[in-house]
Amino acid sequence: MSRLVLTVAAFVSLTACSPEPEELLLKSKSLLEEGQYEQSIEYLDRAIEQQPEWSEAYNVRAVAYFEQQDFDKAIADFSQAIKLDSSSYKPYYNRGNAYQEQGDYQKAITDYTVAILKKPNIKDIYINRGVVFYVLNNYQRALEDFDFALKLEEDEPIVLLNRAKTQMALQNWEAAQQDLQKLTQKQSEDAEAFYLLGMAYLQTQQREESCVTWQKAQALGSEQAQQAISTYCN
Template identity: 30%
Template sequence: MPLKLAKMPTVFSSPFSLSLPKIYPVNKLWILGLLCVSLFACSPSEEELLKSGIEKMDAQAWSEAVPYFERLLEKNPANTTVLNAKGVALFQQGKIEEAIPVFDQAIAADSSNYKPWFNRGNAKMELKNYKEALADFNIASALDPSQLDILFNRGTALLNMEEYEDALLDFQTLLQSDPNNAEAHFRKGKAELGMSDPIHGMESLTNTVNLDPKNAEAYYLLGVTRMSALGQKNEGCADLKMALSLGYAEAETWIKDFCEK
């Protein structure tokens, strides 16, 4: 998805390098509590299976956790919590297409639980099905509007869809509750640049590097914007050199073309 800036030289044509969407971590107490309620009385064998599965998840031994959840599902195939946990374990292994039907089952078992909606949206994001991911995030947000991760991931989906105004709204809302979220400032800045608003975009990118001085791409976008939109060559070159020093290789072309002449 190219970044649209006024008077942007053709050299600036790289896509957004957005990080992978977050997957909602399995909450240990939440799983234990809800599972026991759903089974009414957890037998020792079920408690042992659940404990073992959770321990594997905590150790990020995702593939080893799945068999424990599958054995629990043999006893109660409609347990939303266990289905969601299994889906997360599959997701974390990169088995996205296997995870989605499991989240489908979790939603079918309990459509009022926002977590499988959210996680299915994340899985669809991985497959770049942004429109479908957006639909899941919308439902997840309606079920629990307080979850900031939903706003972040929905904003990211909208950013990938080039729906910059809607993306901006999500990041603005998130930052009201979490003003020191550097990545939210960064993506807010990308949305603003996509809206051809370099002044606010630079403000967001400046907030980003103040909070996260190692964000090389933020320095790169600052440098490009200063030079292309505002004609601030010296300041822009300084930002580009900082980006290059942090490992952002694309800055080198700009430096050679515009800063060494």
């Protein structure tokens, strides 16, 4: 899954006895980047105490909670960020990610859709919404999102992989082959892509190509490819 959206400003050292909320926020972002989530939250608590109507501070604290996998607190803070300022797509997108982690897929779709309406050219939103549609077996809607993501960034590997899996779910084997061929050319050590390409070849009666492709996947450590070779190639 794509990273949460967080604009990170340059670090400013804290020198005053009573730092301003902006300084506290900058320090918290630096700590967040370093993976020091508890310390980041402490600075954000202080920033929010001084400036309780600050949407960005809630959004950043929610990201810290998300990284700790405390999704309930993350959702609460993302929701507060939205309540204070609903103009930005970021807390909607981020809250959608939290809902997705909780398996609350309909709420995730709703938030991703709002985020798209606010900022329609962010590739990651389409990727994540497409993943949710795929999980819900809504393959046609997933395909539409992956198609649009590829319009925003051509031949993005994660989108090629996701779209290929969706095409396979729809039994569009040749379309899946095309995506996987592009992907294996871009990422020559992607064992999963080679394995899936072999499966797509098999479905179009190209067994020799399947076996050659699975051998590449097996060499890259794919146990599934090893099983496929034993079943179809020996």
